[in-house]
Each structure stands twice: as C-alpha cells, then as structure tokens.
Amino acid sequence: MATQILMPALSPTMTEGTLTKWLVKEGDVIKAGDVIAEIETDKATMEVEAVDEGILSRILVPGGTENVAVNTPIGLITEEGEAASSAAAPAPKAVATPAAPQAAVAPAAPAASPAAVSAPPVSHGERVFATPLARRIARDKGLDLAQVQGSGPHGRIVKADVEAARPQAPAAAVPSGRTGAAVITPPVPSTPFAPGSAEFTAIPNDGMRRTVARRLSEAKATIPHYYLTVDCEIDNLLAMRKTLNEQVGGGTKISVNDMIVKALALALVKVPAANASWTDEAILRYAHADIAVAVAVEGGLITPIVRAAEVKGLATIAGETRDLAERARSRKLKPEEYQGGTFTVSNLGMFGVRQFAAVINPPHGGILAIGAGEQRPVVKNGALAVATVMTVTLSADHRVIDGAVGAGLLAAFKRLIEEPLTMLL
Amino acid sequence: MAERFDLIVLGSGPGGYVAAIRAAQLGMKAAVVEREALGGICLNWGCIPTKALLRSSEVHHLLQHAGDYGFEIGDITFDLARIVKRSRQVASQLSAGVKHLMKKNKITVVEGEGRLLGKGRLAVTRNDTTVELEAPHIIIATGARARTLPGLEPNGTSIITYREAMVPKTLPKRLLVVGSGAIGMEFASFYAQMGSKVTVVEALDRILPVEDEDISAFALKAFTRQGLKFHTAANLKRLSPEGTGVVAEIEAGGQSHRIEADQAILAVGIVGNVENIGLEALGVKVERSHIVVDEFSRTGVPGLYAIGDVTGPPWLAHKASHEGVVCVEKIAGVAGVHPLDTGNIPGCTYCLPQIASVGLTEAKARAAGHEVKVGRFPYLGNGKAIALGEPEGLVKTVFDAKTGALLGAHMIGAEVTEQIQGYAIARTLETTEAELMATVFPHPTLSETMHEAVLDAYGRAIHI
Ligand SMILES: Cc1cc2nc3c(=O)[nH]c(=O)nc-3n(C[C@H](O)[C@H](O)[C@H](O)COP(=O)(O)OP(=O)(O)OC[C@H]3O[C@@H](n4cnc5c(N)ncnc54)[C@H](O)[C@@H]3O)c2cc1C
Numbered sequence: 001m002a003t004q005i006l007m008p009a010l011s012p013t014m015t016e017g018t019l020t021k022w023l024v025k026e027g028d029v030i031k032a033g034d035v036i037a038e039i040e041t042d043k044a045t046m047e048v049e050a051v052d053e054g055i056l057s058r059i060l061v062p063g064g065t066e067n068v069a070v071n072t073p074i075g076l077i078t079e080e081g082e083a084a085s086s087a088a089a090p091a092p093k094a095v096a097t098p099a100a101p102q103a104a105v106a107p108a109a110p111a112a113s114p115a116a117v118s119a120p121p122v123s124h125g126e127r128v129f130a131t132p133l134a135r136r137i138a139r140d141k142g143l144d145l146a147q148v149q150g151s152g153p154h155g156r157i158v159k160a161d162v163e164a165a166r167p168q169a170p171a172a173a174v175p176s177g178r179t180g181a182a183v184i185t186p187p188v189p190s191t192p193f194a195p196g197s198a199e200f201t202a203i204p205n206d207g208m209r210r211t212v213a214r215r216l217s218e219a220k221a222t223i224p225h226y227y228l229t230v231d232c233e234i235d236n237l238l239a240m241r242k243t244l245n246e247q248v249g250g251g252t253k254i255s256v257n258d259m260i261v262k263a264l265a266l267a268l269v270k271v272p273a274a275n276a277s278w279t280d281e282a283i284l285r286y287a288h289a290d291i292a293v294a295v296a297v298e299g300g301l302i303t304p305i306v307r308a309a310e311v312k313g314l315a316t317i318a319g320e321t322r323d324l325a326e327r328a329r330s331r332k333l334k335p336e337e338y339q340g341g342t343f344t345v346s347n348l349g350m351f352g353v354r355q356f357a358a359v360i361n362p363p364h365g366g367i368l369a370i371g372a373g374e375q376r377p378v379v380k381n382g383a384l385a386v387a388t389v390m391t392v393t394l395s396a397d398h399r400v401i402d403g404a405v406g407a408g409l410l411a412a413f414k415r416l417i418e419e420p421l422t423m424l425l
Numbered sequence: 426m427a428e429r430f431d432l433i434v435l436g437s438g439p440g441g442y443v444a445a446i447r448a449a450q451l452g453m454k455a456a457v458v459e460r461e462a463l464g465g466i467c468l469n470w471g472c473i474p475t476k477a478l479l480r481s482s483e484v485h486h487l488l489q490h491a492g493d494y495g496f497e498i499g500d501i502t503f504d505l506a507r508i509v510k511r512s513r514q515v516a517s518q519l520s521a522g523v524k525h526l527m528k529k530n531k532i533t534v535v536e537g538e539g540r541l542l543g544k545g546r547l548a549v550t551r552n553d554t555t556v557e558l559e560a561p562h563i564i565i566a567t568g569a570r571a572r573t574l575p576g577l578e579p580n581g582t583s584i585i586t587y588r589e590a591m592v593p594k595t596l597p598k599r600l601l602v603v604g605s606g607a608i609g610m611e612f613a614s615f616y617a618q619m620g621s622k623v624t625v626v627e628a629l630d631r632i633l634p635v636e637d638e639d640i641s642a643f644a645l646k647a648f649t650r651q652g653l654k655f656h657t658a659a660n661l662k663r664l665s666p667e668g669t670g671v672v673a674e675i676e677a678g679g680q681s682h683r684i685e686a687d688q689a690i691l692a693v694g695i696v697g698n699v700e701n702i703g704l705e706a707l708g709v710k711v712e713r714s715h716i717v718v719d720e721f722s723r724t725g726v727p728g729l730y731a732i733g734d735v736t737g738p739p740w741l742a743h744k745a746s747h748e749g750v751v752c753v754e755k756i757a758g759v760a761g762v763h764p765l766d767t768g769n770i771p772g773c774t775y776c777l778p779q780i781a782s783v784g785l786t787e788a789k790a791r792a793a794g795h796e797v798k799v800g801r802f803p804y805l806g807n808g809k810a811i812a813l814g815e816p817e818g819l820v821k822t823v824f825d826a827k828t829g830a831l832l833g834a835h836m837i838g839a840e841v842t843e844q845i846q847g848y849a850i851a852r853t854l855e856t857t858e859a860e861l862m863a864t865v866f867p868h869p870t871l872s873e874t875m876h877e878a879v880l881d882a883y884g885r886a887i888h889i
Contacts (some may be wrong), residue, residue: 032758032759032760032761033758033760050760051760051761052760087858119867130857131854131855131856132854132856132857132859132860133828133829133830133853133855133856136828136829136857137828140827151763153761158855159830252502327814
C-alpha cells in the first residue's frame with residue numbers, strides 16, 4: 001500500500017503554503033524523521049519530516065509550487081520492495097485532485113498572468129481523515145478540520161487534536177484565541193491595476209505577504225482605532241543604558257528598544273485593563289504582558305514575542321530579542337514564537353521617523369509606535385532647555401481600552417521611561 | 426566477558442516475551458531472562474490455567490443442565506486430578522509455545538535469577554554460576570505476586586493463594602474466598618460449580634468493586650441464586666487455621682460472624698516483584714511496591730524501563746504486552762508511537778456468568794463531569810440467549826450526552842468476554858453512537874445485545 005504524504009499544517013492558522021523544494025528525489029529511500037522537503041508558510045520556512053518510511057515513489061506536487069492547501073497529498077511512499085508502479089493505483093484520489101494550481105509553478109516569469117498568481121487556494125476537495133468523534137467535536141466547536149493537524153495513525157485527526165485546537169475566527173473582530181500573526185506595516189497604497197499601458201513587474205504574493213494584507217485589512221476595517229500621542233524625555237534612560245552597558249561588557253548590549261519593551265510591560269501591569277483582547281463574549285484580560293516586537297524581514301514584517309516581559313530583566317530581554325530577531329530574518333522562528341502576544345511595540349525611530357500611528361495587530365488591544373529620540377527644545381521651570389525627546393503614539397482598540405485607560409497606560413509608560421530607575425521598584 | 430545485546434528483558438511473562446519479540450522484529454538482538462517457566466504468571470499460574478479449570482466447571486454446569494436440552498444423563502462424576510492435570514497440560518503446552526517463539530525470533534533465553542549490576546548491566550545467577558549481560562536498554566518485567574495482609578499469612582494448606590488454589594488435590598466442602606476481585610470471583614465460581622459451598626468476604630460495599638455498580642448488583646444476584654454467600658463491607662477480624670480447616674471472624678453490617686471452612690483463598694490484591702533486582706542502587710523510584718514509570722515505561726534511569734504488573738494496575742496480561750510493544754517501539758524510534766490509553770483496556774472476569782467491561786463506569790463518568798446517556802439491555806430480550814439457554818445477562822452502555830463518545834461499556838452474561846472487543850474497537854476508533862447504531866450486527870447473536878444497549882441509551886431499543 002502506498003502512503004500519502006500530506007501537506008502539513010505547520011501552524012494552526014495555516015491554510016496553505018508554498019512547497020519550496022524537495023530535499024529527496026523520487027526513488028530515494030526515506031526513513032521516519034528524515035527531512036524531505038521545505039515549506040514556506042505565511043511566516044516562516046519550515047522543514048518537513050517524514051512520518052513513514054519507505055521509498056518516495058512519486059512526487060505529486062513539485063518543488064516551487066505555491067498555494068498548496070494543507071492536507072493536499074504531495075507525494076507517495078511505498079514500502080520497500082513494492083513495485084513503484086503500484087503506487088498510483090491505491091491513490092487515484094490524490095492523482096485526480098488538482099493538487100496545485102499549475103500556473104503558479106513558474107514564479108520567476110515576470111509576465112506570469114496576475115490571475116494565476118492570485119488564484120484561489122485549492123478547495124478542500126480531498127478527504128480529511130478524522131475519527132467520527134473528532135468530526136463531531138469539531139462541528140460543535142465550529143472548527144474546520146482542514147485546519148487541524150492529525151496525530152493519529154497516518155495523520156488521522158483524533159479527539160485530542162480537535163480538543164487542543166481553537167476555532168478560527170471568520171473575521172478579525174473575534175480574535176482567534178491568541179494565534180494571531182503579529183505583523184504590522186504602514187498601510188501601503190494599492191497600485192491601481194493598469195493592464196496594457198504601464199510597465200510593471202508582478203511580484204507573486206508569498207504566504208507572508210498575503211497574511212500581512214489580510215490581517216491588516218481586517219484589523220483596520222473592523223477595529224475602532226483611536227490614537228494618543230505623548231512626548232517622553234529620555235536623557236535619564238540613555239544615561240542608565242550607558243551605565244548598564246558599561247557593566248555588561250562583552251554581553252548583549254541593551255538597546256533603547258529593550259528598555260521600551262520592559263517599560264511597556266510594567267505599564268501594562270500597572271494598568272491591567274489595557275492588557276486585554278476583545279472577543280464577542282468577553283474581554284480577555286491577560287495575566288502576563290507578552291510583548292510582540294516588530295522585526296523587518298525581507299518581504300514583510302514579523303513580530304516575535306518576548307513572553308512575560310514584566311518579570312524579565314533587561315539583559316534577558318535584550319538577549320531574547322536579538323536571538324528572535326536573527327531567527328526571524330532567516331525565517332527560522334517556530335510558530336509559538338510569533339503567535340499570540342498581548343501588545344505590540346513598533347519602532348521606526350532608527351529611520352528618523354518622528355511620529356507615526358500603527359495598525360493594531362489582532363488579537364492585541366493596542367500597539368505602541370515609537371519615534372526617533374532627538375534633541376528638542378523644551379521648557380523647564382519657565383526656561384528654555386534642551387532635552388532628548390521621543391514621541392510615542394498609542395493605537396488602541398476602543399472596544400477594550402477606553403480613552404482614559406489608554407491615557408493612563410501612556411502616563412505610566414512615560415513615568416517609567418523618564419524615571420527609569422522606577423523600573424526597579 | 427559480558428555478552429552484549431541491544432535489549433534485555435528481565436522476566437518472560439506476557440509483558441517480557443512480547444517485548445522481546447517486538448524488539449527482534451525491529452532488528453534488535455534481544456535476550457530474555459527467566460528464573461521459572463517461560464510465559465510468566467499468565468501462562469503458567471494465571472490467565473491460562475484458570476481458564477482451563479473454568480472450562481471444566483462450565484462443562485460440569487452444562488452437564489448438570491443437560492436435561493434442559495433433552496439429554497438424560499445419570500450421575501455426573503468427575504476426577505479432580507484429571508481436571509487439574511488438563512489445566513497443567515494446557516499451561517505447559519503454551520509455555521513450550523513461547524520457547525518456540527523465542528527460538529523462531531532468535532531471542533536468547535537466559536535461565537536464572539536476574540539482578541541489575543548498574544546501568545545497562547545485568548547478572549544472571551543459576552545454581553551458583555553467574556553470567557553477566559550488557560545492553561543499552563533493559564526492560565524490567567518481573568510481574569507480581571499475591572498480596573498478603575498482616576495476620577493473614579497463607580500456610581499452603583488451609584490458607585492459600587492462587588498458586589495452590591489452581592492445583593487442588595481435594596475439593597473443599599466449605600470454601601472461604603477473601604476478596605471479590607477478578608481472581609477471587611473466578612475461584613469462587615470454579616469451586617462453587619464443582620460443588621463447594623462458597624462464602625465470599627469483601628471489604629468494600631459491593632462485589633467486583635471495579636465494575637459498574639449495576640453489574641456488581643447483577644452479579645451478586647446471579648451468584649446468590651447459585652448458592653454462594655457474600656459478606657460485603659466486611660471487616661475480616663481474624664483468620665486462623667483450626668484443626669484441618671480455618672475459622673474466620675468478620676464484622677459486617679454491625680454484626681459479628683464466625684465462618685468455618687475447610688480452606689480459605691486469599692485474593693486481596695497483588696504486589697510487584699521489586700525486591701532483590703538491584704533497583705535501589707540505581708535509584709529507581711518504587712512506590713507502594715510498584716516501579717514508577719512514565720507513559721513510555723521509562724523509569725527515569727536512562728536505558729531502564731519497566732512494564733506490566735510490576736508497574737501497577739490494571740494487572741492484566743494484555744496491558745503488559747501492549748506496554749511492552751509501545752516501550753520497545755519508542756526505544757527503536759518507530760514513528761508515531763502513542764502511549765497506551767488505559768481507558769481502552771478491557772477487563773474480563775471468566776466466572777459464570779462472565780463479566781467484561783471497558784472504559785468508565787456510570788458513576789466514574791458522572792464524577793468526571795460528563796453529562797451521560799445510559800443504555801441497558803438484558804439478555805432476556807435476545808433470541809440467541811434464549812436459544813442457548815443463557816437468558817441471564819445485561820449489557821450497559823454509557824455515552825457522553827454532548828459528544829456521543831462511548832465512555833464505557835459493561836457486560837455480564839454468556840460469552841461477554843469474547844464480545845467486549847467490539848466496544849474496545851469502537852473506543853479506539855473514537856466512534857460515536859451514530860456509527861454503532863449504523864453497524865449491522867448479525868442475527869441471531871448475543872452481540873445484538875450490544876447494539877440494543879446503544880440504541881437504548883438514545884431511547885431507541887427495539888426488543889424491550
Ligand atoms: C489466578 C490469576 C488469574 C489471572 N487471570 C487473568 C486473566 O484472565 N486475564 C488477564 O489479562 N490477566 C490475568 N491475570 C493477570 C496476569 O497473569 C498478569 O497481568 C500478567 O501475567 C502480567 O504479566 P507480566 O509480564 O507483567 O508479569 P508475569 O506474568 O508475572 O511474569 C513475570 C516473570 O518474571 C519472572 N521473574 C521475576 N523476577 C525475576 C528475576 N529476578 N529474574 C528472572 N526472572 C524473574 C517471573 O518468574 C515471571 O515468569 C491473572 C493472574 C492470576 C494470578
């Protein structure tokens with residue numbers, strides 16, 4: 001009997017992905033645990049391990065295919081000694097199913113028809129293997145079985161899998177548990193399509209780009225954003241940072257951003273009403289401040305999470321953030337490292353941006369946009385003076401965080417930033 | 426020079442020998458160490474010889490009811506020695522079978538008493554000669570033995586445990602069975618069918634205490650009709666040899682009773698064989714005479730595992746075997762190995778009537794917070810049961826009212842031990858009531874009661 005290799009779901013939110021490349025050839029002997037292919041999801045590149053052993057008798061979906069729906073058969077394994085030709089017989093379904101949109105196979109062709117690039121994901125025509133009990137629980141929970149990865153024999157979905165899974169939100173208004181991808185970018189004006197006339201290059205949307213687009217559109221369209229801006233003097237903070245880094249010596253240097261993460265986490269502890277998410281049934285108030293930190297990567301943005309930042313020291317935060325950012329850039333983050341979180345920090349200060357308002361990244365209740373720290377004239381005790389000032393703007397979800405609460409959060413944050421020693425209290 | 430293996434199993438019971446075979450199948454060089462007969466308690470002193478005895482008592486029962494089926498038989502006599510001999514022959518035939526299986530799978534059998542010398546090292550002693558074996562993986566499968574209570578020590582003649590009870594020389598006229606679990610009830614049933622006057626004493630408030638309460642109650646009635654006597658919620662104050670027999674004093678229901686009997690069988694649980702095998706020096710955790718292990722039978726000492734009775738309840742041969750397979754597959758790195766789900770292990774008692782169950786009792790299901798739907802169907806409503814002349818029986822199902830999951834199934838009656846696997850498969854495949862209802866059960870069979878008990882849980886039973 002041939003065993004199908006199915007397109008795995010590497011994260012609960014993944015519905016499709018790009019089969020970047022096969023690392024084995026047809027005819028190769030593979031053992032359970034061998035890395036056989038690479039898959040690019042909406043946020044990361046992941047290695048696929050074989051669950052069964054035998055001979056890879058057929059590759060059904062070639063490397064470089066985009067929009068491969070989760071659970072699509074991508075290859076066939078036959079037992080050693082079994083005629084490879086018999087492999088096709090038991091799996092007519094797999095062959096008959098449009099395994100992948102063919103047009104997308106040639107992503108390099110600049111003239112690839114845009115229609116093909118944006119072809120809808122393959123519909124879930126193929127059979128999802130799940131136990132009757134798992135099916136029923138999934139139905140009662142409103143769970144799409146195609147989104148669930150099975151842990152039973154041959155990848156069958158069993159009760160434990162659906163019990164562990166969370167329902168997917170149809171719209172951003174209901175944060176999907178805390179599995180939301182954390183991605184922020186300033187909205188990009190969409191170029192009106194001008195077929196025929198203007199010259200253009202079509203850059204196929206990869207998984208990440210599509211996720212960025214979908215989530216930010218949903219967020220901006222459904223979350224009632226409001227914005228509060230405050231100036232923070234950061235001379236004390238810079239002095240403290242300098243002292244600390246002199247102490248650290250060779251270790252990871254603490255950045256201003258690390259101190260902002262810490263200050264935001266502590267401010268959220270002081271104003272717990274702001275550390276919360278909206279759902280239709282209830283406001284979820286979180287026990288810890290899990291701060292998502294935006295990292296620019298090629299082709300998009302990803303926001304790995306510093307969990308329970310309120311209890312972590314600056315050195316820990318610095319170390320973790322640097323490690324997460326490095327792995328984010330090489331797209332080697334594990335889903336649990338960028339999914340969830342309770343609040344976001346986005347910093348464009350290094351680009352000289354003085355002030356900006358960011359789009360909330362659901363299910364977070366808010367996002368703090370950090371501008372550049374620069375010397376500005378300030379009035380102190382009636383006299384003009386010079387101070388290093390950083391402007392921050394809070395975008396808050398009004399369903400969860402009312403104006404006064406948002407202002408309270410910013411005030412607490414400003415106090416911690418301006419008197420950084422109080423972070424020790 | 427110590428001989429080297431990939432895997433050594435200490436003990437050749439259904440846990441140990443099955444683990445060794447699975448290891449051999451996976452290409453490992455395996456050895457089994459055994460101080461007695463291959464096959465362990467199960468084949469030699471447990472499951473198998475008792476089933477042979479019980480078959481004799483069943484035949485006796487049928488002969489006694491031969492008239493019901495139109496036969497005229499004169500006095501029925503039997504030769505206890507031949508009954509016991511048959512039971513022993515069955516046991517040795519199967520033990521020889523295990524020997525053959527070891528050979529076929531190229532598993533080395535080392536006879537003698539095994540003892541761990543350290544990580545990955547085992548000494549086996551036999552008649553003052555000791556050999557040393559080495560392997561990166563060692564599985565302890567030393568099984569268990571009858572538990573004795575303080576002041577209740579067996580003497581081998583009038584106060585005995587299962588070992589002696591399995592090879593009686595004479596039939597006790599009056600037998601006292603202490604403990605009404607599976608082992609106690611099987612012996613109580615055997616001896617009663619053969620003609621002993623049997624009294625059963627149970628400390629808890631019902632017999633077969635691990636079974637569903639409805640089944641316990643049904644069994645109590647059935648056995649009482651057969652002439653067995655029961656004292657439940659009974660406190661055994663004293664049990665001592667007197668003359669050639671025994672005298673017991675018990676307190677039950679606020680009253681004291683004095684019970685005289687020719688023999689008493691102690692069936693009050695079992696304790697793991699954890700002594701003198703070198704566990705202490707390695708720091709293996711032992712709690713209440715059982716080795717503590719994780720879901721893949723790992724002891725916490727790298728390379729040392731334990732399976733079967735020595736790791737605790739349920740003390741069942743098929744649990745031991747299955748644990749052995751899972752443990753070895755995990756060691757071999759077989760993909761997709763899942764721990765054994767103890768909720769899916771069926772338990773059977775081969776008394777007359779037979780008892781079988783899998784999953785949660787109704788009370789346990791409710792205690793676990795399930796809203797339940799309960800179905801019951803009596804053998805009286807089943808054509809085959811009537812045709813067989815076996816109208817005494819009950820099948821009970823417990824479903825989760827919300828999800829339709831089969832939480833438990835409980836059966837008493839003819840051949841239920843052969844039928845329970847149907848519900849075990851249903852549970853393993855995670856079927857709901859819908860698939861069980863849609864399954865076509867052949868007519869006429871006893872198994873139709875299983876279908877009806879499912880239908881009944883949803884108010885749809887046909888023949889009741
Ligand atoms: C009367 C009776 C009836 C039973 N009926 C049933 C039944 O119907 N169904 C059922 O499922 N279960 C039944 N059981 C329980 C079943 O026998 C046990 O669950 C099963 O035998 C456990 O298997 P095991 O491999 O863990 O250990 P065992 O079968 O106990 O095997 C352990 C082996 O290890 C050997 N050993 C121990 N220490 C050493 C050492 N230091 N060196 C070398 N060898 C050693 C022993 O000699 C023994 O052969 C019954 C038990 C009894 C007593």
